[in-house]
Amino acid sequence: MEYVKIANASRDRVLAERVGLADTPAARRRGLLGSRELSGEEGLLIIPCRQVHTFGMKYPIDVIFLDASWRVRRYCKGLKPWRLSPFVISSKSVLELPAGKIDETETEIGDVLR
Template sequence: MKLINSTTDTVLANDLRQAHSFWSRFKGLMFKCSMPSDSALHLYPCRSIHTFFMKFNIDVIYLDEENKVVGIETNLIPGKIGWRYKDARSVIELPAGKLYGVSTGDTLAFAE
């Protein structure tokens, strides 16, 4: 699945994996050594994240019910807690440095 910024018509990731069950969200990216540069992880439902037990920095996008960007964090280092956005319903985690051109208010889409 692809992650697309519909506002700018830009592909953010060609390999979007989904973590929609409790255990897949719980595990997330913990204990992974790295994340491929063209991949992303969609956590749903989710309002906030942490980077405990992670070994690399990530960029984070917080989405509301309509997949509109309500928050962004760049270069979140291991061992930290991300912001909590009250309007967030899901979170996208990407490798650090992948959020160029993404702004609050943009709408994201998921495509096969």
């Protein structure tokens, strides 16, 4: 899996230093299922994606929905295990992060990531 760093360009804050790219059908299906809890510097970017679930997971995550320009369209803070996120029609990708990361980085709807 390829890894990238993702930052909030609007607030000059790093969201995660090591973000895995889930850009194949198999990687998107697998997502974070069966993984250990994310460290503070890890995440997963799912491309393309408009909705996620946490079925089978053992820990909550923060979820950020991004449009084609990497603008934050919506987010879910602390999405608990065995839940389904909203379906976000304007989303082109989803960034999954450790719970608490949205608040820690003060990320808001309308911010642009890079």
